[in-house]
Amino acid sequence: MSDVVLRADDLAKTFRLGFFRKRIEAVKQASFEVRRGEIFGYLGPNGSGKTTTLKMLMGLVFPSRGRAEVLGRPVPDRRAKRRLGYLPESPYFYDYLTPEEFLDLVGALFDVKRAERRARADRLIERVGLSSARGRPLRKFSKGMLQRIGIAQSLMGEPELVVLDEPMTGLDPIGRKEIRDLMLDLKREGRTVLYSTHILPDVEMTCDRVAMIFAGRIRSVGPLSQLLTARLLSTEVCLRPGAAGLPELPAGARKSENPDGLLIDLPANADVDAFLRAVLAAGARVHSLTPRRESLEDLFVREAANQDQGAA
């Protein structure tokens, strides 16, 4: 399967802390695959094990169990790392360097020749919107600027796969949009993006597929559309009743007043067709009909709740 660019196979990591070697199971079970050319979201609440998983995939932390594979090779492999870009969580870089110097250093680690390093650094500084910060040491960078230079350095090796740990943190709404657009650009260039986050609207706008991790265990993996549309929560019908009034509502339906008339919220299992025929026959005017599907947030909250029950 050459179109899988990253594979986490039953990864687990247990840290041991302190004198009594207290066990902390940061990741209990993580399996997922990232396919070539997609934007893959790795979602989970704070402390659920996202960063730890990514560190195992980047070869920074050795898994307690399972296998990590990047670009077809077991981690860590220098040949695979050549085609990989990584942005750590809340990154900190050499604060005495200027952006140009820092990108030059990173380029050298990719064995890029000097002239090419300079050209790439120029392009990337432009691309992440840091042109005005040239020549300024990173120590004087704001949080969002550091995040931007971090993204620039992850692209210095012109990677096939870019792994970003919470790329949106510290960015203002404009910055977030820019990063979203950048990720979509990367995808258009044929690169694969894996990023972790807990900012759900960003995910809905960018990700092809997602994995969700709760308390160290991956709960669901799949295309966003599949994870969500599978669940119709309810159907909202907005209407103005006719002279004959309203027919009897299906079981579980709720009725509320609304400037346009009435809002009827039909449960997911209701026969919407039959209800519509009945109200039309009674002379009502139907203004709108909206299926309410589960949002990513609903799913997230539900999975988190399941997790709590499982743990109890």
Next chain:
Amino acid sequence: MRRIQAIAWNTFREAVRNKILYSLLFFAVLIILSALAMGNLTLHEEIRMTRDIGLFGIDAFGVIIAVFVGVNLLYKELDLKTVYTILPKPLHRWEFVLGKWLGMLLTLAVQMGVMALVLGVTLWLQEAQFDAPMVKAVWLLFVNVMLVTSIAVFFSAFSSPFLSGFFALGCFLVGRSVPDIRALAAKLGPLAKTVLETGCTLMPNMHLFYPSGAIVGAEEVSVHRDFVSASYLLTTTGYGVAYSLIVLILAMLIFRKRDFV
């Protein structure tokens, strides 16, 4: 090679842009100047004093800077998490350690070079020379400083900066006292003697790098006379380099197995 060079150069650049090194250098300059301030001596004594105090200053400050640099420049990468960015780059972990170490050596070489230069100028003002024995002496001190750096890097590969600094300095002090400990061991019972002798063999013998006043081959060594022979210089340098590399390889092995969390 480009990768190791990039890490080394960056380490050097960091040290140069780090103000603390300048202040240590300033102290070294102060010591050498204090040699000048020793008036009321005959010119001959004054030159002798300058050479002794100058070498002592280069030695002391070289070692202090070596411990500081060796512990700090590696620890900072771990503490500030710059390793998270660097290690996932196409670079072996050992290349990172080697690059750091080479960068530290470059830093220390420049530091010691500047100190030696100041000493040379001081001597020149006294119408004396920075002669061959002085060059040999400074070279041996540099090899010693390299060894101390390697030991500091080794300890900071797995322990806190405070402990690493403490252990590295401890190794230096014990290493310098190896002949004294040997002499002590000779007077003790067989068990204590074996223990101390073994310890002395394993510890880096740093007295070799500062032999002024010691007896080498039935003759007292002095920087004011011929100092040491070329073959002594060579074997001692070889000893220092070999010991450094062994310690450095151990540091690399530890680094290879580490989790960076």
